[in-house]
Amino acid sequence: MKRFAAGFALFGECLTAGLLVLLAALPVVTLVPALAAGCAHIKAHVDGETTSVRAFFERVRVALPGGWAVSLGVVVGFAVLVVDVVFLRTRVAGGGFVAVVCGVAAVGVAVVVLRVAALWAPGTRWPSVLRDASRRSAADFTGSLLLVMSLAVLLIVTWQLPPLVVPMLGCVLMAAVAVDRRHLTVAHQPQPR
Known part of the structure; x- marks a missing residue:
């Protein structure tokens, strides 16, 4: 019963974090700081x-x-990719590829942004967090794949029932924190000889 209560409390914090991140990210330039604060919120609960x-x-x-500049870069990057997809699919031969x-x-x-959010802590500098998150995304393929799967679940569930974006966003943040902690655990295990 105690484990159920602890798990339900964690789900409640994920729901709260998802709602707070959605509210804090409304100005768009606060997207990455809101995600980082959401991950920090879940870490604090744990x-x-x-x-x-x-x-x-x-x-x-x-x-x-510093986080607003990262957010602006992320939003511009996604906008460029979306415009490319829309333009190329309809107007260029071979645009599907x-x-x-x-x-x-x-x-x-998106995976790098989630890793950035999970790595950030008060007092860290954004350029170093971006570098570390990029390295971890490439080096820890299993963790990156787990984050891709969490994003896929987020998209599928919210496509079917849009109001579930709030708890699902919190669950994706929890997945980012779990992948970050998993990476630290794996990195500190002794290697077999």
Whole structure:
């Protein structure tokens, strides 16, 4: 019964984090800081720290310097990929192949953004977080694949029932935190000789 209560509490925090991230990301330039604060919110719950709404928005405020530029880059990158897909699929011969390449690139960017959000902590600098997240995305293929699967579940579930975007976003953030912690655990295991 205790495990059920702990799991239900974690799901409740995922629901709260999803809702708060959606609210904080509305200005668009706060997208990555909101995702980072959402991951920090879930980490805080797992570690037994403060998970109040005030603490969440304080994390967003701390992540905003420098984070707005990352958000702007991410939004512009996704916009370019979407425009390429729409334009190339309808107007260029062989555009279907390029559209698939753009789709794969968009998934890759989304994985790196989730890794960035999970790696960020108050006091870290965005350029170093971006570098580390990019390296981990390439080096930890299994973790990146897990994040792709969580994004696929998010898309399928919200396509079928759009209001579920709130809890599903929280679950994707939880997956990003779990993949980050998994990477740290695997990295610190002794290697067989």
